Amino acid sequence: MKEFFLFLHVVLATFWVGGMIFLSLVVVPYLKNKPEIRNEAFQEVGKRFSLYGTFISLFLLLITGLVNTYLLHGGFRRSIYEKLFLFFIVVAISLAHDLWAGKKALYSEYHRKWAKWLGIANLIISLMLVYMGVRIRLGL
Numbered sequence: 001m002k003e004f005f006l007f008l009h010v011v012l013a014t015f016w017v018g019g020m021i022f023l024s025l026v027v028v029p030y031l032k033n034k035p036e037i038r039n040e041a042f043q044e045v046g047k048r049f050s051l052y053g054t055f056i057s058l059f060l061l062l063i064t065g066l067v068n069t070y071l072l073h074g075g076f077r078r079s080i081y082e083k084l085f086l087f088f089i090v091v092a093i094s095l096a097h098d099l100w101a102g103k104k105a106l107y108s109e110y111h112r113k114w115a116k117w118l119g120i121a122n123l124i125i126s127l128m129l130v131y132m133g134v135r136i137r138l139g140l
């Protein structure tokens with residue numbers, strides 16, 4: 001049971017963080033010089049990653065994270081509260097990115113810039129969450 005929930009949590013974290021790295025290092029540079037398909041592709045890829053990433057994997061990361069908290073640590077401790085706090089910042093940034101900036105980016109340079117910087121902030125904070133997971137694992 002313990003290993004199953006930790007496994008699930010790590011797979012979801014891999015999808016979430018790996019998906020963002022894939023988007024920024026593979027998809028974005030590929031579409032950069034393709035004005036004919038760029039806007040449509042960004043919207044389509046964004047919509048799918050929003051569904052599987054923001055709405056499904058973040059939700060399941062919360063559930064599996066809470067289960068890990070109880071199964072592996074018997075409850076909350078300071079470092080887990082800090083992780084939870086940062087997690088809700090990621091949720092807020094993701095919602096602003098997907099439902100506001102990303103949607104309007106098609107017609108507005110201003111929103112496109114917001115979408116880019118919110119995406120970068122999300123990747124950095126999500127990497128911090130992985131680091132915090134490792135610290136919790138090590139009992140720090």
Ligand code: HEM
Nearest residue numbers: 013061062065066068069072084087129130133134136137
């Ligand atoms: C974007 C969100 C998250 C990411 C990317 C993430 C990432 C990770 C990773 C990679 C690990 C494995 C660390 C290791 O085994 O060395 C981990 C473990 C863990 N995470 Fe998360 N996590 C997220 C959200 C959460 C949330 C919301 C909670 C709940 C408060 C949580 C609680 C835990 C706990 C308790 C562990 C187990 C530590 C241990 O093995 O002792 N995580 N996390």
